[in-house]
Amino acid sequence: MGYKQILDAYKNIPGGMIEAFNAIQDIYSYLPEEAIIEAAKVFNVPVSKVYDVTTFYSMFSIKPRGKNVIRICQSAPCHVAGAAEVVAALERELGIRIGESTADGKFALETTECVGQCQDTPVITINGKPYMGVTPATVVDILAEYK
Amino acid sequence: MVNLTIDGIKTSVPDGSTILQAAQKIGIHIPTLCAHPDRIVKSNCRICVCEVEGSRLLQTACSQPVFEGMVVKTRSPKVIEARQIILELILSNHPQDCLNCIRNVNCELQHLAKEYCIRENPFKLKTKGLPKDYSTPAIFRDPNKCVLCRRCVETCTVIQGVGALGLENRGYHTMIVPSMGKNLGDSPCVMCGQCIHACPVGAIGEVEYIDELMEAIADPNTIVVTQIAPAVRVAIGEEVGMKTGEMPMNKLITALRQIGFDYVLHTNFTADLTIMEEGHELLQRLTTGGILPMFTSCSPGWINFCETYYPDLLDNLSTCKSPQQMFGALLKTYWADKMNIDAKKIFSVSIMPCTAKKYEAFRPEMNASGYQDVDIVLTTRELGRLLRLCEIDFDKVEPSEFDPWMGDYTGAAVIFGASGGVMEAALRTVYEVVMQEELKDVNFTATRGFQGIKEAEVDLNGTVVKVAIANGLSNARKLMDQVRAGESPYHFIEIMACPGGCIGGGGQPITRSNIKREERIASIYIEDEQCAIRKSHENPEIKMVYEEFLHEPLGHKSHELLHTHYHAKNKRLI
Numbered sequence: 189m190g191y192k193q194i195l196d197a198y199k200n201i202p203g204g205m206i207e208a209f210n211a212i213q214d215i216y217s218y219l220p221e222e223a224i225i226e227a228a229k230v231f232n233v234p235v236s237k238v239y240d241v242t243t244f245y246s247m248f249s250i251k252p253r254g255k256n257v258i259r260i261c262q263s264a265p266c267h268v269a270g271a272a273e274v275v276a277a278l279e280r281e282l283g284i285r286i287g288e289s290t291a292d293g294k295f296a297l298e299t300t301e302c303v304g305q306c307q308d309t310p311v312i313t314i315n316g317k318p319y320m321g322v323t324p325a326t327v328v329d330i331l332a333e334y335k
Numbered sequence: 336m337v338n339l340t341i342d343g344i345k346t347s348v349p350d351g352s353t354i355l356q357a358a359q360k361i362g363i364h365i366p367t368l369c370a371h372p373d374r375i376v377k378s379n380c381r382i383c384v385c386e387v388e389g390s391r392l393l394q395t396a397c398s399q400p401v402f403e404g405m406v407v408k409t410r411s412p413k414v415i416e417a418r419q420i421i422l423e424l425i426l427s428n429h430p431q432d433c434l435n436c437i438r439n440v441n442c443e444l445q446h447l448a449k450e451y452c453i454r455e456n457p458f459k460l461k462t463k464g465l466p467k468d469y470s471t472p473a474i475f476r477d478p479n480k481c482v483l484c485r486r487c488v489e490t491c492t493v494i495q496g497v498g499a500l501g502l503e504n505r506g507y508h509t510m511i512v513p514s515m516g517k518n519l520g521d522s523p524c525v526m527c528g529q530c531i532h533a534c535p536v537g538a539i540g541e542v543e544y545i546d547e548l549m550e551a552i553a554d555p556n557t558i559v560v561t562q563i564a565p566a567v568r569v570a571i572g573e574e575v576g577m578k579t580g581e582m583p584m585n586k587l588i589t590a591l592r593q594i595g596f597d598y599v600l601h602t603n604f605t606a607d608l609t610i611m612e613e614g615h616e617l618l619q620r621l622t623t624g625g626i627l628p629m630f631t632s633c634s635p636g637w638i639n640f641c642e643t644y645y646p647d648l649l650d651n652l653s654t655c656k657s658p659q660q661m662f663g664a665l666l667k668t669y670w671a672d673k674m675n676i677d678a679k680k681i682f683s684v685s686i687m688p689c690t691a692k693k694y695e696a697f698r699p700e701m702n703a704s705g706y707q708d709v710d711i712v713l714t715t716r717e718l719g720r721l722l723r724l725c726e727i728d729f730d731k732v733e734p735s736e737f738d739p740w741m742g743d744y745t746g747a748a749v750i751f752g753a754s755g756g757v758m759e760a761a762l763r764t765v766y767e768v769v770m771q772e773e774l775k776d777v778n779f780t781a782t783r784g785f786q787g788i789k790e791a792e793v794d795l796n797g798t799v800v801k802v803a804i805a806n807g808l809s810n811a812r813k814l815m816d817q818v819r820a821g822e823s824p825y826h827f828i829e830i831m832a833c834p835g836g837c838i839g840g841g842g843q844p845i846t847r848s849n850i851k852r853e854e855r856i857a858s859i860y861i862e863d864e865q866c867a868i869r870k871s872h873e874n875p876e877i878k879m880v881y882e883e884f885l886h887e888p889l890g891h892k893s894h895e896l897l898h899t900h901y902h903a904k905n906k907r908l909i
């Protein structure tokens with residue numbers, strides 16, 4: 189689906205722009221410039237305003253990034269539970285650092301604030317799906333699901 | 336009404352007023368940096384904090400509504416200390432660059448630092464180290480100096496309907512950026528310069544051409560000629576300690592010669608010429624079924640706007656160049672011939688209330704004379720700097736007259752400087768051309784004033800001509816959307832990009848509120864009243880230029896030199 193079709197589908201819904209961007213990111217994993225320009229037309233606001241929205245929310249990326257977005261929770265409970273070791277394991281396994289994407293375009297590594305799953309820390313999400321109680325060993329198996 | 340006490344003084348104000356408004360009423364000054372009398376933005380900077388009895392936290396006066404029995408302290412030691420800390424925090428992210436800054440001694444932040452006796456800042460200086468943006472020939476941005484008040488964003492988006500500026504990121508990382516975080520030149524910016532008036536600091540300004548001027552003046556083989564626009568005179572006094580409108584034209588002429596201009600001429604001459612050409616163009620369109628409504632074309636910020644947002648309506652624009660460019664084209668042809676000066680040696684400088692005219696002069700098509708018609712454009716503010724640089728003492732300056740052939744003007748040209756003026760001037764001439772009789776009362780007062788949109792009607796021999804006037808581009812949008820929808824009842828529409836018209840241009844002395852613009856408008860109409868001749872077609876030098884050179888309005892020569900065509904801008908990031 190092109191950007192325009194997605195945007196049009198959310199055109200008349202309250203908060204539709206955010207929803208549309210989530211839908212675009214599900215497909216393209218980031219918000220390309222053309223999608224932002226198209227959104228300005230569809231929602232009849234200046235590009236500068238759309239750009240403001242896309243850079244305000246940390247879940248949006250305006251830079252190309254790997255298709256599967258892995259986010260590691262950095263909030264205190266996860267941190268205490270050993271998020272740092274999980275980060276190290278992910279960085280080792282994927283050969284990239286936080287904020288980067290793999291060369292094959294498959295994975296992007298990012299951080300996030302608490303995702304509300306603190307009952308079983310540390311927590312990571314992949315494309316928004318939470319994985320609880322991860323360890324350096326289990327993340328490797330989880331990654332395999334996406335390879 | 337709500338009763339409250341501020342610093343021990345009792346007052347009552349309408350329900351819904353803010354502490355700031357209540358304090359202003361009784362002459363108590365509360366500092367502001369983000370709140371602005373003509374804007375909605377507020378509560379971004381916190382400099383206006385006050386103590387309110389019963390509340391633990393300090394309240395921002397610009398946004399906090401008053402309540403019955405409220406007791407406010409605006410200058411307690413606690414308040415003053417809080418404001419000092421707020422300032423120190425702002426200054427800890429701000430380049431300490433006042434001596435090199437375009438807003439030195441005219442900066443709201445610098446002023447506050449002085450008022451609040453900021454000495455040694457306990458917070459460590461950490462500036463952003465971002466590059467300055469010089470991507471347009473008219474406006475620059477220095478994001479390092481931005482204090483994030485957001486006034487420019489509101490001005491550009493709401494007042495001008497452009498939206499070239501917006502926010503990026505949030506929290507500590509917030510910045511003001513042109514569309515998509517790129518350079519201003521890539522954004523739909525129309526170079527109106529209204530954001531410069533909005534900005535409390537030196538984060539946005541005009542690109543200066545004073546060095547280029549000085550180089551030309553220093554060169555003995557260059558003949559430096561200037562034209563000065565009608566809106567400049569009413570405001571330039573503000574730059575040199577006079578009241579609005581107080582500067583006498585005759586003294587300003589002498590001062591320009593003292594600065595080093597070889598010849599001093601007046602854009603008003605080509606304002607009158609514009610009326611001749613545009614008035615006849617209107618009549619031609621009316622009588623031959625041409626495209627209507629016709630739009631005026633003397634505001635280059637408006638031209639940029641139309642080319643960017645309404646490319647489908649470019650044929651409605653009058654083909655007349657702006658008075659500046661008509662002047663440029665005639666200077667290096669007609670005037671050079673009459674003066675027996677080699678056009679190649681002329682350095683053509685225009686002094687304008689406008690930032691967009693800097694861009695206009697550089698448009699590649701503006702070379703009808705065989706040279707670049709206007710070499711550089713200075714704003715009224717740059718003229719102010721020149722007057723101060725050359726230490727001109729107006730008490731001692733003797734009056735003098737414009738140089739010949741392109742200096743005569745009428746009251747009709749003077750009023751070009753105010754919104755509605757071009758329309759009124761055109762009606763004065765069109766009426767007499769059509770009716771072949773003298774217009775008894777030249778004052779079309781319906782076209783005057785600061786309102787965003789005005790309309791009027793004139794009966795020309797049984798044909799009712801409907802006209803509309805808009806100033807500020809968001810008002811222009813309203814009229815344009817009507818035209819696009821095929822619902823415009825008008826024949827002729829005047830648009831000025833800047834609120835109030837050229838007197839409020841982006842290159843004028845920094846205005847703190849629209850009250851200043853209204854004063855300048857009043858001053859324009861006084862000057863019109865004082866002119867012996869108030870109709871463009873009666874200007875003797877205009878008669879001469881047609882007799883000797885142009886022959887007739889819309890004639891062959893006019894088309895070559897005085898008319899132009901427009902191009903869709905095809906901007907991506909609108």
Ligand code: SF4
Nearest residue numbers: 432433436442536537
């Ligand atoms: S913006 Fe104001 S405070 Fe900042 S360097 Fe310029 S004059 Fe000084």
Ligand code: SF4
Nearest residue numbers: 491524525527528530
């Ligand atoms: S110059 Fe005018 S259009 Fe350009 S950013 Fe400033 S306000 Fe907006």
Ligand code: SF4
Nearest residue numbers: 481482484485487534
């Ligand atoms: S650029 Fe000027 S007006 Fe705009 S937010 Fe910054 S300080 Fe305020």
Ligand code: FES
Nearest residue numbers: 261266302303306
């Ligand atoms: S702290 Fe990590 S999920 Fe709540």
Ligand code: FES
Nearest residue numbers: 378380381383397
């Ligand atoms: S002036 Fe009140 S918060 Fe800025």
